[in-house]
Amino acid sequence: MSYPDITISNRHERRLLKGHLWAFSNELKEIRKDIPPGSIVRLLREFDEKPFALAFYHPNSLIAARIITRDSAKEIGEAFFRSRIERAAARRAFILSERSGVRLIHGESDFLPGLILEKYNDILTFQITSAGMELQKDVVVSLLKDIFSPKSIIEKNKSHLRKLEGLPELESVVFGTETETEIHDGAGIKFAVSLLKGQKTGFYLDQMENRTAFARYVKQNDSVLDLFSNEGGFALNMAAKGAKVIAVDASADALENAKKNANLNGLGERVQTVTADCFDYLRDSSEKFDAVVLDPPSLLRSKKELHAAKKAYFNLHKNAMKCTKPEGFLATASCSHHLTRDLFLEIIRDAAGDAGRAVTILEERGAGADHPVLAMMPETEYLKMFILRVH
Numbered sequence: 001m002s003y004p005d006i007t008i009s010n011r012h013e014r015r016l017l018k019g020h021l022w023a024f025s026n027e028l029k030e031i032r033k034d035i036p037p038g039s040i041v042r043l044l045r046e047f048d049e050k051p052f053a054l055a056f057y058h059p060n061s062l063i064a065a066r067i068i069t070r071d072s073a074k075e076i077g078e079a080f081f082r083s084r085i086e087r088a089a090a091r092r093a094f095i096l097s098e099r100s101g102v103r104l105i106h107g108e109s110d111f112l113p114g115l116i117l118e119k120y121n122d123i124l125t126f127q128i129t130s131a132g133m134e135l136q137k138d139v140v141v142s143l144l145k146d147i148f149s150p151k152s153i154i155e156k157n158k159s160h161l162r163k164l165e166g167l168p169e170l171e172s173v174v175f176g177t178e179t180e181t182e183i184h185d186g187a188g189i190k191f192a193v194s195l196l197k198g199q200k201t202g203f204y205l206d207q208m209e210n211r212t213a214f215a216r217y218v219k220q221n222d223s224v225l226d227l228f229s230n231e232g233g234f235a236l237n238m239a240a241k242g243a244k245v246i247a248v249d250a251s252a253d254a255l256e257n258a259k260k261n262a263n264l265n266g267l268g269e270r271v272q273t274v275t276a277d278c279f280d281y282l283r284d285s286s287e288k289f290d291a292v293v294l295d296p297p298s299l300l301r302s303k304k305e306l307h308a309a310k311k312a313y314f315n316l317h318k319n320a321m322k323c324t325k326p327e328g329f330l331a332t333a334s335c336s337h338h339l340t341r342d343l344f345l346e347i348i349r350d351a352a353g354d355a356g357r358a359v360t361i362l363e364e365r366g367a368g369a370d371h372p373v374l375a376m377m378p379e380t381e382y383l384k385m386f387i388l389r390v391h
């Protein structure tokens with residue numbers, strides 16, 4: 001099979017040869033409008049016109065090419081995707097022995113650009129965020145049925161990233177009928193998940209390991225405030241250690257599930273849910289807690305929002321620190337890729353200064369091991385979490 005050629009301008013091929021997977025539109029010698037979005041193309045170096053990779057192409061996206069293989073003679077078809085999917089799943093075998101909700105494919109980090117796949121027992125959910133992968137959807141779904149024999153497959157294609165590739169947003173059950181199941185995390189906490197209703201790709205699996213990690217710091221009868229609690233992931237891990245938790249979220253639906261999950265684990269008496277805006281809740285609260293979790297949604301989706309987002313993160317942190325007892329713990333997470341680790345830390349420092357509290361860093365963490373970062377591609381890093389002691 002021959003694929004059309006796209007030439008990468010001199011110098012820009014270097015980053016790609018070193019392992020980065022995206023070529024941006026300004027790095028192409030020429031944007032070929034005659035090649036439809038999502039097509040597979042061969043990437044050539046400008047200086048010797050040698051092919052060095054195959055990529056998904058998009059003539060109207062800032063990310064103009066996403067490398068799928070460095071073997072430019074490769075046939076891209078069912079066998080190729082089968083091997084990539086099977087390998088990604090095999091990488092998670094050790095995680096599947098610990099918990100029953102796992103991300104099996106994490107896009108570029110599993111060399112499948114724009115494909116996310118999650119497994120909740122026998123139910124699979126997926127999300128596609130590139131036009132290239134969208135064209136492969138039928139192949140991918142048929143492979144998922146064949147490889148995993150799932151009870152059902154749910155498409156969670158509601159992501160703002162799809163707009164950037166000209167793709168519609170939708171959610172549907174593409175195979176089977178079941179949309180609900182009960183999973184457990186590494187600490188044995190059970191969660192009844194409703195995958196069609198759940199936010200994002202069904203449940204926040206990226207925090208699975210961080211919840212258990214932070215629970216290590218709480219003890220019997222500690223008071224905990226879980227802000228942006230969603231379905232109570234952190235709250236339940238803390239409650240299982242004997243803490244009394246207030247879980248706050250703006251979504252009444254998510255909190256209803258948090259309550260159900262608390263009862264499912266026999267922790268109903270230890271978890272109180274409050275439907276509220278966390279910014280308001282923090283501002284108005286005068287209670288002090290032994291431990292606080294701060295896990296807001298992305299407040300910074302593009303660099304344009306930086307100024308407003310910095311202010312929002314600053315206020316959240318300052319008020320969260322004020323709510324933490326002396327010597328207490330604060331777990332703070334940011335899932336904004338554009339908020340760098342250093343900037344995040346700067347905000348924490350500024351907020352501590354303003355709150356009049358010294359802060360020590362006990363742990364610096366990221367998303368769980370099923371959400372790996374491709375080292376040569378900083379764009380694949382998004383979730384950052386600090387576990388702090390607030391003196």
Ligand code: SAH
Pocket residue numbers: 199204207227228229230231232233234248249250251254276277278279295296297
């Ligand atoms: N901590 C959760 C994940 C949080 S995701 C876990 O471990 O699973 C972010 C959550 O913030 C979502 O549940 C969303 O409903 C909630 N949210 C968004 N804006 C909010 C606001 N202003 N106040 C309170 N909750 C908000």
